[in-house]
Amino acid sequence: MARDDRDRLIACAEAAAAAAASVVRPCFRAPLDVARKHDDSPVTIADREAEQAMRRVIAAHFPKDGILGEEFGHEREGADRLWVLDPIDGTRAFITGRPLFGTLIGLLEEGRPVLGLIDQPITGERWLGFAGEALRFRGPLGGRPGCRSCPSLAEAELTATSPAMFSPDQAARFARLAGAVRRVSWGGDCYGYGLLALGLIDMIAEADLKLWDWAALVPVIESAGGAACDWQGRPLAIGGDGTILALGDPVCQEAALALLAG
Structure with a gap:
């Protein structure tokens, strides 16, 4: 991809993130009505208006590109490029006043994730990852972009958002992996993947993820030197089984997958 094209895509993603933030920030810890979607997950006006704001930015920059968002579905299906949006990944954290959520912007070209924010x-x-480039990170709380070395499962910090995301079979498989690592923590949604990309977490294993949950994460993880696949070791893909294994150090992948095997 030409540098000018890459720069235009990155600028669009950054502008869309800024547009979403201008909606989300005033709503944080403010009184909000919380509705329930068909899958019983919560949604607020902040989710919906932030996604609309991002859609306007993307349409202005790249009017022929497809857009898929959690709240408003698909536009321009069949386009070679697809922007995938989750305005608030971690709505439960958002509505309970915890800053462990994030806005996710992913870009797929012919089904392959190439940009993630x-x-x-x-x-x-x-965090901004672009295929073939080092992770870009900025923030006032410290941290350096880049995953850390973790040569064995016994040294790994493992995390997942919630035990409720697992089926009984998946919970048993996760428990096998959890029994082999140093420590397990819960919570974080997409924020946990950002911490993995800063070398503060070694491994994340989750299930029940939709395309808008993972499309932005893959370029971030890979740009930081990590790896991501499903629990069968396959690349994450549209129509996959919804599982993810993210590793800061790919050397642990084979051992982790053996424990997660069905």
Whole structure:
């Protein structure tokens, strides 16, 4: 990809993140009506208006590109490029006043994730990954972009958002992996993947992810030197099984997958 094209895509993603943040920030810890979607997950006016703001920015920059968002579905299906949006990944954290959520912007070209952005509008942190390039990170709380070495499962910090995301079979498989690592923590949604990309977490294993949950994460993880696949070791893909294994150090992948095997 030409540098000018790459720069235009990155500028669009950054502008869309800024537009979403301008909606989300005033709503944080403010009184909000919380509705329930068909899958019983919560949604607020901040989710919906932030996604609309991002859609306007992308349409202005790249009117022929497709857009898929969690709240408003698909526009221009069949386009070679697809922007994938999750305005607030971690709505439960958002509505309970915890800054462990983020805005996700992913870009797929012919089904392959090439750009990913995680934006935390309250802490001011932003991770941006682009295929073949080093991770870009900025934020006032410290941290250096780049995953850390973790030569064995016994030394790994493992995390997942919630045990409720696992089916009984998946919970048993996760428990096998959890029994082999140093420590397990819960919570974080997309923010946990940002911490993995800063070398503060070694491994994340989750399930029940939709395309808008993971499309932005893959370029961030890979740009930081990590790896991401499903629990069968396959690349994450449209129509996949919704599982993810993210590793800061790919050397642990084979051992982790053996424990997660069905």
